[in-house]
Amino acid sequence: MAVVSVQQALSGSVAPGKEVTVRGWVRTRRDSKAGLSFVNVSDGSCFAPIQVVAPADLANYEDEVKRLTAGCAVIATGTLVPSQGQGQGFELQATAIEVSGWVDDPETYPIQPKAHSLEFLREVAHLRPRTNLFGAVTRIRHCLAQAVHRFFHEQGFYWISTPIITTSDAEGAGQMFRVSTLDMANLPRTGKGEVDFSKDFFGKETFLTVSGQLNVEAYCLALSKVYTFGPTFRAENSHTTRHLAEFWMIEPEIAFADLNDDANLAEAFLKYLFKAVLEERGDDMAFIAERVQKDAITRLQAFIDAPFERIDYTEAVSLLQNSGHKFDYPVEWGLDLQTEHERWLTEVHVGRPVVVMNYPEQIKAFYMRLNDDGRTVAAMDVLAPGIGEIIGGSQREERLDVLDRRMAQFGLDPAHYQWYRDFRRYGTVPHAGFGLGFERLVVYTCGLANIRDAIPYPRAPGLATF
């Protein structure tokens, strides 16, 4: 007996009339007056469940089939036949249905065949993949992740897994999580009474990384095109709908490259990802468009079709000041753009993605390359309709003397960054890169309102129980 996935059974890749077995979990059961039952079975291989038609002459029809409820696991064998129903290609005329697992107390099973609040589902994150929405989000997330790796591979990039546990703070700011094996009930102390981190696992104070950028730069200066795709951590802002304490980040870095090359890469990259989603996950995107965000498909298509606009920060400030629009936050050269400003630029002014370039040096990180005007750095933000900033990047300061001045200005200790300074002493080249939060990409693609629904298990106060 050939075992096939629901995706294979529905897609027509199996010859009609063939006897097959499908396995999965019951979504719904409906008993017809004609004395047979229709059992919808999902195995997660695609959005749609398959309709299993169970005739009354099955040996276990009365005892088991008619007791099936949402969540029961079944193994159904029968013949694939073209479906009479709308939308479905094929259904299974069952000759046997074996129940692999029942649902204890169906009345209290958390995943009923009805709409659940997203707040409730976050509390049962281990069961939410059984819902239509989280099945779709999981498959779309997978599709995006695959496309990330495939895009870079096709372009000649190498994947670098940068350290998770680190002693350095890539941003020169940002709340970090401490990593330690010291016995907190009985901390070792130095003679001065301070916590003695020389007794800790690594012999010094260590934290969870906030970014792999500095580390991946070293590999860029040897392999030319590299990228990270790994988890990063921020111990802040975790009560908003836009921030996660634990999230995945993608950070490509290219050598012999300037800010324009960086913007070109960002544009090609995002278009490649959204194209992959529309081509490979049409079923899940149709559900998203129907239930979550009406224009989910058309806005991705528009994203792919339109060239990105590029605007200098200085020009963006003028445009905002002369827009006649009343903003909550002030617009002034030297201040960072707020989400409302970003969204006006991309949604109202241009109507498609915009790359804002060359920001004032005092509002950007120390490693960004100082422009010849001495006032701005070669930084960029990619803004997209419906979300605002989706990518942040920069050309890096490859001149050691300028970097040292910038570090001093930010109050950073050069000794702590000796290794980062090193590859600027040894064959330095112009290089650039960007970072984007993977969950932000999932949020945007799936039209989600809360970033906690874009990761398999959200980490936040009260949500770290798994």
Add this chain to the structure above:
Amino acid sequence: MAVVSVQQALSGSVAPGKEVTVRGWVRTRRDSKAGLSFVNVSDGSCFAPIQVVAPADLANYEDEVKRLTAGCAVIATGTLVPSQGQGQGFELQATAIEVSGWVDDPETYPIQPKAHSLEFLREVAHLRPRTNLFGAVTRIRHCLAQAVHRFFHEQGFYWISTPIITTSDAEGAGQMFRVSTLDMANLPRTGKGEVDFSKDFFGKETFLTVSGQLNVEAYCLALSKVYTFGPTFRAENSHTTRHLAEFWMIEPEIAFADLNDDANLAEAFLKYLFKAVLEERGDDMAFIAERVQKDAITRLQAFIDAPFERIDYTEAVSLLQNSGHKFDYPVEWGLDLQTEHERWLTEVHVGRPVVVMNYPEQIKAFYMRLNDDGRTVAAMDVLAPGIGEIIGGSQREERLDVLDRRMAQFGLDPAHYQWYRDFRRYGTVPHAGFGLGFERLVVYTCGLANIRDAIPYPRAPGLATF
């Protein structure tokens, strides 16, 4: 002017006679008596550097070209011509060489064109990707990672990123790193004087994960075929050459599957990976075979060609006891196999990879399925010549009553695992999976002696400076 990678220039994909620009870092420079210089330039896109022939009539020949040393960054423009030298397809007859970055004080530049000790290179992990060995390891590592994602995608698996910060200990053992934002100099205390973790970031005590398995099982029970590929952490054994404190793990999980399905998956998976390396990274593997491990290529080929043997643990113990071989560690039913036993089985007895199955229940984890004999669990280890255990896996205990008994036996609190028990109450099915350490795979593929050389930046006491 077309900019091409060294890989493109050498591969013949650019028409000979075409004017191109290559960019990279100098490996060596040799000045001929005929008044020209040969500069080998690497950009990391492939193993080989390209030979750039610099004639004396270049404007900067005396001032710059003749001062180039290892590590200098150059941009060379010229014509691609078939090479006179052995092995090389093409060389670049330069019409211009621009120096992008010099090396400060070439005498003390750590990466000289000579062999370096691996110990020394671990101390300069930010520069070691510029060596032949770490360039090769990085590209092979990338190739393996891509093949991991591609294999699972082609087989209909979905990638799940399981939590890094967690409250649960998947193994019921293992030293974990604590993650905290509490001020260690001034810890909050409960009335009883204990550290008050309710004041910590997540409102409870949290750790770095040792495995994503338990979490990914929940997704398996909804999407049927899933896998993790992410970092895991162990705060132990970090002083050996076989363990890392921070390493990447791959954990597939399949529903409606038993231990045989699991072993089949492991075999197909490993063969797919090694095939990808031999097909895609022949250049790097040739270097590995020449300099690191003589049989590096032939043993991967043998791995692909031969079917894996399967032996029951009980039979393996008999074989070892009757082998006539004197082992350092005792061999007795009920004891775990040591590396020397594993290597005898796979190298001496069978001469190819072996799957040892059905281990005594008391030496394996609580989640492994109890066999009908009541003495063994459906666990497997895949052993390979030259390394021993490379994969460990099991069928999971899907029966809640048996799981609860096993948890009690291991002294685990069922309340703490309520969510893990849950999906055994709701449509449980036989399921199985395995785990393999990604760096162990890199060690095996590249013939490395120390696992710290298999990850871009090793994390260990004294090696967490980046």
